[in-house]
Amino acid sequence: MDDALISAFWADARLRGGINPVAGYLGATAADTLPPPAWSFGATPAEADRLLAQVLAGRRTATTSALWDYEEEARARAEAESESGDPIDPGDREDPSDRGGDTLVETRLDLALPAPGSLSIIVDGQEMPRALVRTTRVDLVPYGEVDEAHALREGFGSLAEWRAEHRRFFTEHAPAGRELTDETMLVLERFVVLVPATARRAAKRAGLL
Secondary structure: OOHHHHHHHHHHHHHHOOOOOOHHHHOOOHHHHOOOOEEOOOOOHHHHHHHHHHHHOOOOOEEEEEHHHHHHHHHHHHHHHHHOOOOOOHHHOOOHHHOOOOOHHHOOOOOOOOOOOOEEEEEOOOOOEEEEEEEEEEEEEEHHHOOHHHHHHOOOOOHHHHHHHHHHHHHHOOOOOOOOOOOOEEEEEEEEEEEOHHHHHHHHHOOOO
16 A cells, blocks of 8 residues: 555645644644555455445445454464564453454453544555545444444445345354354444545435434
8 A cells, every 4th residue: 555645635624624733833742744544445446436335326335344354463462572573461361262252251362343433544445545534433333233224324234235236245254263154243343434525415415313
């Protein structure tokens, strides 16, 4: 991913999206100028483009991730810190016997879950920045309890369609030893598009905000 392109997009999007206008009067801090995380939807360039198109058209205002992805990333970060010699608080070490579980108490590692108010830059399949979004709500919900309202916010026509697609996706991309069940915890994230504003207006017209 081209850091220069991301930084240029962020500089422009901050102005168009009205992000921290006070900084213009008082001077920007490092936190103000540092771009938020940049990522794409899906697992392939084609999926990234297709799902981004739904966002830009105002037909998608939510996304779903498996909690196990955050757990795997947290373990990888902890292992990297351990190998680099950075100390790890004993209280943050997970119990290996808990690895078969799928709950938040399985580990005390920092899962770095999205939080309401956080910003993200969405890139397309060619890793070009295309949208700035703000997370508005995050829920942890078992796969079997996701409702139709969330499916519609993700751009699906029905809950059955949502279940079929996500069962396929999570089955294909599950970490080794993981299996999707009705109890598998998912991270349901709602967001609003700040830039471009046309996407936000379209989502409002569609009743998705």
